[in-house]
Amino acid sequence: AQSVTQLDSQVPVFEEAPVELRCNYSSSVSVYLFWYVQYPNQGLQLLLKYLSGSTLVKGINGFEAEFNKSQTSFHLRKPSVHISDTAEYFCAVRGFQKLVFGTGTRLLVSP
């Protein structure tokens, strides 16, 4: 069965600093991976996805992620964060007819 692990429950960072949010996956079949962001009291918004092809995936709001099959990872990165990036970030893998989410990482950006 597919699963994802987000090891960091919270990542504090200063504004304009780079950030990496970690995600490791487990899958016995073809891997389809996603990063979603959730702002307070809102739904989930897709940041980026990996379905196939280039292992470096660029998404919205300046985020990117790299699919690494040998390390079974799909870490999310941004070279310079803004205060407005403060939110909950979920990594997800597509299972049979559903998305399986990690436990989430809270990104806290301070001035």
Next chain:
Amino acid sequence: DTEVTQTPKHLVMGMTNKKSLKCEQHMGHRAMYWYKQKAKKPPELMFVYSYEKLSINESVPSRFSPECPNSSLLNLHLHALQPEDSALYLCASSQGGLNPSEAFFGQGTRLTVV
């Protein structure tokens, strides 16, 4: 149009009430989902409809009753809920079938059971 619309945005109901949550999408998606999300937790899958048929029920109590009247609409009927059912209820849709596409989420309904 890449929106999934959920109504109402907020709902307060008593334990003896009957209410319904509604979800609508016009992207031609054939898979629709209900998720429940408690504070500081990831979304938990409740139900999946594929081509208007219930394909996954994650052992959800019968006080939650889903309905998919057509390919654009998804309802969640609520009856005799408990205070612990208070949560954010999220609807999502995706292309369906064997297509490994992303899911699009609505803004959710914040449900409070009193």
